[in-house]
Amino acid sequence: MNYPSGIKKKNVKDINYGNRGMSLESDINISNEYYLMNDIAIIHKKPTPIRVCKVDYPSRLDAVIKEAYYKVPSTTDYNGIYKGKYLDFEAKETKNKTAFPLSNIHTHQIKHLESIVKHGGIGFIIVSFTTISKIYLLKAEDLINFINTNSRKSIPIKYFEENAYLLKYKINPRIDYLKAIDIMYRGEF
Amino acid sequence: MNYPSGIKKKNVKDINYGNRGMSLESDINISNEYYLMNDIAIIHKKPTPIRVCKVDYPSRLDAVIKEAYYKVPSTTDYNGIYKGKYLDFEAKETKNKTAFPLSNIHTHQIKHLESIVKHGGIGFIIVSFTTISKIYLLKAEDLINFINTNSRKSIPIKYFEENAYLLKYKINPRIDYLKAIDIMYRGEF
Numbered sequence: 001m002n003y004p005s006g007i008k009k010k011n012v013k014d015i016n017y018g019n020r021g022m023s024l025e026s027d028i029n030i031s032n033e034y035y036l037m038n039d040i041a042i043i044h045k046k047p048t049p050i051r052v053c054k055v056d057y058p059s060r061l062d063a064v065i066k067e068a069y070y071k072v073p074s075t076t077d078y079n080g081i082y083k084g085k086y087l088d089f090e091a092k093e094t095k096n097k098t099a100f101p102l103s104n105i106h107t108h109q110i111k112h113l114e115s116i117v118k119h120g121g122i123g124f125i126i127v128s129f130t131t132i133s134k135i136y137l138l139k140a141e142d143l144i145n146f147i148n149t150n151s152r153k154s155i156p157i158k159y160f161e162e163n164a165y166l167l168k169y170k171i172n173p174r175i176d177y178l179k180a181i182d183i184m185y186r187g188e189f
Numbered sequence: 190m191n192y193p194s195g196i197k198k199k200n201v202k203d204i205n206y207g208n209r210g211m212s213l214e215s216d217i218n219i220s221n222e223y224y225l226m227n228d229i230a231i232i233h234k235k236p237t238p239i240r241v242c243k244v245d246y247p248s249r250l251d252a253v254i255k256e257a258y259y260k261v262p263s264t265t266d267y268n269g270i271y272k273g274k275y276l277d278f279e280a281k282e283t284k285n286k287t288a289f290p291l292s293n294i295h296t297h298q299i300k301h302l303e304s305i306v307k308h309g310g311i312g313f314i315i316v317s318f319t320t321i322s323k324i325y326l327l328k329a330e331d332l333i334n335f336i337n338t339n340s341r342k343s344i345p346i347k348y349f350e351e352n353a354y355l356l357k358y359k360i361n362p363r364i365d366y367l368k369a370i371d372i373m374y375r376g377e378f
Contacts, residue, residue, distance in 0.1 A: 042304050044264050047238035050254065065239065065257035075233050079268060084309025086275040115231055120273025 024093050024128040024135070028078065031173035035082075041178060043080030043087060049073055075112050076123075082178055086121035088113065093128045099154035100127050102147070110147065113140040122185065126167070126177060129157065136164035137180045213282045213317040213324070217267070220362035224271075230367055232269030232276060238262050264301050265312075271367055275310035277302065282317045288343035289316050291336070299336065302329040311374065315356070315366060318346065325353035326369045 025045070035041040054067035076090040090113070092104045105125070113123040123140030134157075142163045146155055165180040214234070224230040243256035265279040279302070281293045294314070302312040312329030323346075331352045335344055354369040 039304075039307075042301070042308055042310075047236045047260075047262075049236035050239050050241070050257070052239070052257075063259055065254065065259070068239070068241075068254035068257055070252055070254070071236075073236075081275040081277075081305060081308045081310045084275070086270040086273070086310075088270075112231070115228075116270060118228075119231055119270045121231075121270045121275075 024091050024126065024130075027169075027174045028091055028126065028177075031175045031177065032078075032080075034173035035178065041080060041082035041087070043078055043082065045078050046073070046075070072106060074108060076109055082122075082181065086116070086119075087123075087181070088116045088121055089124045089126060091126040091128070093130050095131050096154070097129065097131050097157075099156045100129070100160070101154040103153065110143065114144050117141060117144075122181060124181075126175075127160065127164075132157075134160075135167040135175065136160040137167055137177055137184070138164040139184060213280050213315065213319075216358075216363045217280055217315065217366075220364045220366065221267075221269075223362035224367065230269060230271035230276070232267055232271065234267050235262070235264070261295060263297060265298055271311075271370065275305070275308075276312075276370070277305045277310055278313045278315060280315040280317070282319050284320050285343070286318065286320050286346075288345045289318070289349070290343045292342065299333065303333050306330060306333075311370060313370075315364075316349065316353075321346075323349075324356040324364065325349040326356055326366055326373070327353040328373060 029045055032041075032043045032045070035043060049071040050068050051071050052065050052068045054065070056064040056066050076088055078091065079086070079088040081087065090105060090109055092100070094100050094104060113125070116123040117140050124137055125140070125143055126135060126137050128135045138155075138160060143155075146159060165184055167175050167177055167180060170176055218234060221230075221232045221234070224232060238260040239257050240260050241254050241257045243254070245253040245255050265277055267280065268275070268277040270276065279294060279298055281289070283289050283293060302314070305312040306329050314327050314329070314332055315324060316327065317324045327344075327349060332344075335348060354373055356364050356366055356369060359365055
């Protein structure tokens with residue numbers, strides 16, 4: 001960008017922090033920090049799985065990894081504990097305006113969420129439709145129900161409007177998805 | 190190895206599976222697979238956190254990581270769900286014969302386990318004394334109780350003998366630590 005002389009760049013960063021949010025991952029991580037600091041829930045993002053092939057030093061403290069590859073994750077990205085309950089979810093962004101392509105989630109991640117629910121945990125996905133600035137929380141039960149009753153390879157936004165919880169941006173926590181959990185599972189725990 | 194002619198290698202693998210076990214991490218991972226396959230519990234080891242500095246290709250699928258460093262983990266290594274309960278633990282090996290040095294566990298990992306218990310989850314550590322071939326499961330409550338009432342920098346083996354559960358090797362699951370959980374938390378869930 002070309003700035004007219006005399007105008008400083010210092011507010012540029014603020015402009016990025018509007019209602020549109022940063023990446024969904026950052027927003028969720030910041031919300032999790034808020035939950036942790038305020039002793040509301042303990043939810044962490046799992047580290048990205050990486051297959052390390054070459055390391056330069058034998059001691060782990062000094063080690064420099066020289067060759068490594070990203071692995072396909074075997075579970076979802078986030079899990080933790082809230083009100084004594086096990087909680088597990090995946091967060092995804094899509095630029096698509098009308099539907100969420102199921103190719104965005106690995107089959108084994110869907111199976112994982114299904115097992116979590118079966119074992120008495122709370123499973124869900126958070127989907128951010130970035131182009132239309134809408135973020136939904138969809139229960140794993142409803143995600144699986146859609147897959148089992150449809151041959152479509154994407155979930156239309158209408159299904160989210162009818163079955164998911166619309167998450168709004170706040171100051172703190174940035175995305176209060178646990179409030180959605182309270183509402184969607186009312187009376188269940 | 191040199192095999193006399195006519196004798197096949199097929200039993201060599203069995204010999205490695207004695208009572209001594211492989212590394213504690215492998216043994217726990219194999220046990221977790223057993224729990225998963227038999228629909229008993231869903232417990233995974235978190236990937237090792239790695240800070241990636243240099244990647245060769247922009248696409249994640251083709252990416253080769255060229256410079257990366259190990260990070261200090263912010264939580265424990267394992268978590269998951271068992272009988273609807275959130276479960277969280279750290280596994281450590283020590284060559285020490287008489288005590289478990291507390292320097293083996295990061296302070297924030299202990300704080301993490303303390304929070305888990307406070308939030309209604311099950312937290313514990315599994316300690317393998319490799320030299321004397323004993324593996325103990327110690328509840329987070331007892332770990333924290335020791336730290337709060339002692340100035341010692343290691344937990345003597347006597348404390349494990351009196352407060353922890355001695356885990357024995359089995360065929361399947363290799364280390365049946367959930368059986369220990371059933372016994373130690375009897376009536377609580």
